[in-house]
Amino acid sequence: MLTALRRLASTWVAKLLFIVLIASFAFWGIGDTVRNFGRDNAVARVGGDPIELEEAQAAIRREMQRLARQVGAAFENDPRIRRAVANQAMEQLVLDRVLRAEANRLGIAVPDASVRDFIFSIQGFRGMDGQFSRAVFENFLRSNDLTEPAFLALVRSDLARQQVSLAVRSGAAAPAALARPLLQWQLEQRSATLVALPLAAAAEPPAPEEAQLRRYHENNPERFSSPxxxxxxxxxxxxxxxxxxVEISDAELAAAYEARHSQFETPEKRTLAQVLVQDEGKAKAIAAAWAAGADFAAINAQAEAAGGQAIELGSLDRGGLPVPDLAEAAFAQPEGGITAPVRSDFGWHVVKIEKIEAGSTRSLAEVRDQLLEDxxxxxxxxxxxxxxxxxxxxxxxxxxxxxxxxxxxxxxxxxxxxxxxxxxxxxxxxxxxxxxxxxxxxxxxxxxxxxxxxxxxxxxxxxxxxxxxxxxxPALRPYESVQAEVLAAFQAEARRRAQEEKAAGLLAAVKGGKALADAAREAGLGFREVGAITRDQQRDPTVPPELLAPLFELKAKEPTMVQTRDGYAVAQLLEVTAANPDADPAGLTRLSGEVSQAMAQDLETQFMLALRARADVRINARLVDTLAQP
Structure with missing residues (x-):
């Protein structure tokens, strides 16, 4: 047998089969290696800077852990959530690279002292004594798969990015030419004659014949069929x-409480207003005027005259102020206090503390059940x-x-x-x-x-x-089994048609030249005149919300008709009362602040999009999909 095999192996047929076998092995056995030779294994590249697989995995893992802690028992690790988290984490890594590159281009540097001060100011890293806790800090690093050098690098990068972002946002200020007409639009009032036609007020329709009900039953199978x-x-x-x-020991519970201490803290918050100008002397003058009792409108005018601006910052904790010196000054003052001018890369800041909300910490005993479940x-x-x-x-x-x-x-x-x-x-x-x-x-x-x-x-x-x-x-239920439902639906439809016809008749009469009040009297219907209607409906909540948008599109004396949740309504616009924005300086200041914040957000978004478009971002979608898998 062996001799026969050796003779067969020496023939040209056997040699040809061996060549085919070797070629097949080369293609199927090492084909992947050959085909993948020279491929880029980075998950993404931003201007040539790679985001490696390990970094992307760690970012996705941290985001999943954050979501699980935040949502708690309701969190479900399903494929759609993982895919969304993976995409979000990748986009955040890309934007981080984009802003980091811009900060490097601008030559922005963050000294070690600023990094240290920022970390020490984070409430979540403080122990029970209120001071920075090394143990809490290390627990945070372990729970987020971070090393200390990596975290310090993240903080340094984030502070540099904040400098870029704040520089973009600081230029946002709502011009009076925008704020005044917007407030005038918001405060505009209208008065109208209103006729409400609820279905419940419709006359009882005549009793239908059985043939009508059976026909209605057959013509509306979707309403009377079993699912x-x-x-x-x-x-x-x-x-x-x-x-x-699952069993959780007391030691695990205590360690988790220390690691997640910040989740159970409500940090002290302060409602702040800020002035930013470029001249120290003018900043001191504004601080003195503010401390002497000048209101925000006067301070805003003084800031604008100095080439700066005044902004309501709203309620912030210490971490909400990215400039450590400014945060220290603002949180050292009592309620109603005014800080001395504080210098930053953006100019001179003066801050008023309008309100203080004390912080609090829940004890382990208070959060034990929640933490145990988490x-x-x-x-x-x-x-x-x-x-x-x-x-x-x-x-x-x-x-x-x-x-x-x-x-x-x-x-x-x-x-x-x-x-x-x-x-x-x-x-x-x-x-x-x-x-x-x-x-x-x-x-x-x-x-x-x-x-x-x-x-x-x-x-x-x-x-x-x-x-x-x-x-x-699904199957149409026999008429006999749903007769009561058919009758109720038939009568409800009859009432709806009756009220719709009345509403249409009123609308036609007003369009024909009659006042709505006169048309309602002739039809034997009630009406009422409502005034001071605003777009937010706060003054008269009895006005149907479906009527608001059409009512504010009408010209004087024009009518409109809408279907409401409980029937129909017909209205005729009587008068438009224009608002005077100058009569509401507080509202104008508030709206200017809101518009400024929105403009700042838009500026930052557009800036980020422009940087991203310029950065030559390339994402390996195949690897991102792989990262989204369990």
Whole structure:
């Protein structure tokens, strides 16, 4: 036998087969290596600067952990959330690179002292004594997969980026030519004659004949048909279920409290107003005038005369002021106090402390239950994937849903349900999930195909397996079984038509030259005149909200008709009262601040978009999709 094989191996046919075999091995065995040679394994590049896979993974992991801590028990690690988080984390990394490059181009440097002061000012890094805690800081680094040098680099980069962003935002100021007409538009008032025609006030329609009701029943099958029902078995694996098995020790609880101390703190907040000018002498004069009792409008005029601006900063904690010296000065003053001028890269700042909201810290005893539940959920989320693999293996091995549910402690139910979650008796069917997860579980039931073997799939409701036993299609219910419903619907439609005809008649009469009040009297209908109607409806909430937009588009004496939540309404505009913005200086100041903030946000957004477009951003979508996978 061996001799025959050796003779066969020496023939040209055998040699040809060996060549084919070697070529096949080269193509299939090392083809991936050859094809991937020279490929870029960076997840993204920003102007040639790579964002490596490890950095992207860490950013996505940190964002997922932050979401889990923030949302708590309601957090579900489903594919859509992971994809959204991955995209958001990547975009944040890209923008970080873009702004970092711009800061380097501008030569912005952040000294070590500024980094240290900023870190020491973060409330979340303080211990029970209110001072910076090294242990809390290190716990934060461990829980976020960060090293100390990496975190310091992030802070340094962020402070440099803030300098760029604040420089862009500081130029935003609402011109009077914009604020005044906008306030005038907001405060404009209108008066009108209003006729309300609620369906409940419609006359009782004549009793219909049975033939009419049967015809209405047949012509509106969607209103009187039973929905599609699905007879299904469902098994659900969620972190909520697994968390019941998780044990958390007192030591773990205490360590988590220290690591997450900032979550249980309400930092002191201060409502601040700020003046920013470029001249120190003018800043001192403004501070003196403010301390002497000048109001914000006068200070704003003085700041504008000095080439600067005054802005209501709103309620901020210490971290909300990115300039450490300014934060220190603002939080050292009592309520009503005025800071001495503080210098920054943007000029000279003067801040008034308008209101102080004291901070507070909840003790471990106060947050014990919440923290315990959060830790259980986090551990359960890690266990869920491992258990899901075991459940899938059991299903693939031929086990039934009921068997795997009992073996692995899953939520299980056998139900006959419609798409809204109700049974044939019209009552909500009990499902093995929390209330918020009912809609995605019902979607999974109605996406499943009959005859398909159940397989565990990740959904917004958790890991779900569905077996469809029967599908009952929609069917028109017999007239006799829904006769009362048909009668009620027929009469409701008759009332609606009657009120619509009355409203249309009034509208036609007014368009024909009559006043709405006269037309209403002739029709035997009530009316009322309403005045001081504003766009936000605060003065007269009895005016139907559906009427507001059309009413503010009318000219004097013009009518309009709208369908409301409970019927119809007809209105005729009587008078337009223009507002005087100068009569409301506080409102003008408030609106100017709001517009300035919106303009600042828009400027920063446009600036970021321009930098991003200039930076030659290239994202490896294939790798991002891979990162979004569990």
């Amino acid at each position: 599609e029902y699905r007879d299904a078995a469902v098994a659900v694996l969620t972190a909520q279920l697994i968390s019941r098995e 830790l259980k959920q986090e551990k359960a989320a890690d266990l869920a994937f491992e258990r899901a693999n075991r459940v899938e293996d059991a299903l693939a091995g031929g086990a039934t849903l009921a068997e795997v549910a009992q073996r692995f402690n899953l939520g299980f139910a056998s139900v006959k349900v419609d798409a809204t979650g109700r049974g044939e008796d019209g009552q909500p069917v009990t499902l093995p999930v929390i209330e918020a997860a009912r809609p995605p579980l019902l979607q999974a039931i109605f996406r499943a195909e009959r005859g398909t073997a159940p397989r565990l799939a990740e959904t917004e409701a958790g890991f779900v397996a569905v077996e469809i036993k029967e599908i009952v299609p």
